[in-house]
Amino acid sequence: MAKKMIHDFHRMKREGEKTTWLTAYDYPTAQFAEAAGIDMLLVGDSLGMCVYGYKDTLPVTMDQCIVHCEAVRRGAPNTFVIGDMPFMSYQSSVEKAVENTGRFLKEAAVDAIKLEGGRRILPVVRAILDAGVVVVGHIGLTPQSSGQLGGHRAQGRTVESARSLIDDALALEGAGIQMLLLEAVPPEVGQFITEKLAIPVLSIGAGMHCDGQLLIVSDLIGQFQAFTPKFVRKYCNVAEAVTNAMKEYAADVRAGKFPTDEHCYHMLEGEYEKFQEMVSQYEEPT
Numbered sequence: 567m568a569k570k571m572i573h574d575f576h577r578m579k580r581e582g583e584k585t586t587w588l589t590a591y592d593y594p595t596a597q598f599a600e601a602a603g604i605d606m607l608l609v610g611d612s613l614g615m616c617v618y619g620y621k622d623t624l625p626v627t628m629d630q631c632i633v634h635c636e637a638v639r640r641g642a643p644n645t646f647v648i649g650d651m652p653f654m655s656y657q658s659s660v661e662k663a664v665e666n667t668g669r670f671l672k673e674a675a676v677d678a679i680k681l682e683g684g685r686r687i688l689p690v691v692r693a694i695l696d697a698g699v700v701v702v703g704h705i706g707l708t709p710q711s712s713g714q715l716g717g718h719r720a721q722g723r724t725v726e727s728a729r730s731l732i733d734d735a736l737a738l739e740g741a742g743i744q745m746l747l748l749e750a751v752p753p754e755v756g757q758f759i760t761e762k763l764a765i766p767v768l769s770i771g772a773g774m775h776c777d778g779q780l781l782i783v784s785d786l787i788g789q790f791q792a793f794t795p796k797f798v799r800k801y802c803n804v805a806e807a808v809t810n811a812m813k814e815y816a817a818d819v820r821a822g823k824f825p826t827d828e829h830c831y832h833m834l835e836g837e838y839e840k841f842q843e844m845v846s847q848y849e850e851p852t
C-alpha cells in the first residue's frame with residue numbers, strides 16, 4: 567500500500583474517511599502496525615511510561631525520542647511517522663525548538679512532529695512551520711503540563727474551559743498547523759472543533775465525531791499495567807499471554823521438558839565418532 571502523506575489525511579477528512587493512528591516505540595511493533603494498515607504512528611513521549619517505567623513523561627529526553635523514532639522508521643518505512651517533542655525540547659526558546667525539530671527530521675526521518683499547547687506556544691509553532699516542518703498540535707489533556715492542569719484530568723468540561731480549547735484550536739489552525747490532536751475532552755467539544763476546523767482533528771478520548779482516533783499501543787494490547795484511562799479499549803491481553811508463556815517455559819526447564827532433541831544442534835555427519843575418540847583421550851576425573 568502506498569504511504570499516506572499529509573494531503574491524504576486532509577482528503578480523508580473531506581471525504582469522511584476515518585484516520586487510524588497508534589503509538590509505536592520499537593521496530594517490531596512498527597512492523598505489526600504497518601502490516602495492519604494503520605495510517606499513522608506516533609512515537610509518543612508516553613514511551614517514558616510505557617517503555618522506561620517512569621511515573622510520567624517529564625524525564626524523557628530528545629536522545630531517547632530520536633532512538634525510538636529511528637527504530638519505528640525502520641519498522642514502518644511506508645507509514646506516516648510523527649515524532650513527539652519531549653518536555654523542555656521546545657519550551658525554553660524558539661531556537662532550541664526549531665533545532666530539536668530538525669533533529670527529528672534529519673536523524674530519524676519522521677514525517678511530522680507533534681507538540682503540546684495552544685495559544686501560548688504560537689511563536690514556537692510559527693517558527694517550526696517556517697522551517698518547513700509538518701506540525702501536529704495537541705490540546706486538551708496535555709500530559710507535559712498535567713501539574714498545572716491538576717493531574718491527568720479531562721479538559722473542556724465547563725463552558726469556559728471548552729471556549730478556551732476552541733480558541734486554542736482556531737489559533738493553531740490559523741498559525742498553519744496541518745493536524746490537531748484533542749485529548750480527553752467531551753465528545754460535544756470534539757465534534758464542534760472537528761466541524762469548525764478544515765484540518766484533520768484526531769481524538770484520543772475526544773469522542774467518536776473526530777476525523778480519526780489515536781490509542782497508545784501499550785493500552786490497546788494490554789501491556790501497560792499502571793492504569794487504564796477511560797478512553798481505552800483493550801484488544802488483547804499481552805501481559806497475561808506473555809506472563810503465562812514465561813511461567814510455562816520456567817516449568818518446562820525445571821521439569822527437564824525443555825529443550826528436547828528438536829532444539830539441539832547435532833554434529834556434522836561422520837564427526838560424532840571422531841568426537842568420541844577425541845574426548846576419550848581426556849583423563850578420567852579422579
Ligand code: KIV
Pocket residue numbers: 589608609610611612613650709747749770780782
Ligand atoms: O506521548 C503520547 O503518546 C501522547 C499521547 C498521550 C497523545 O502524546
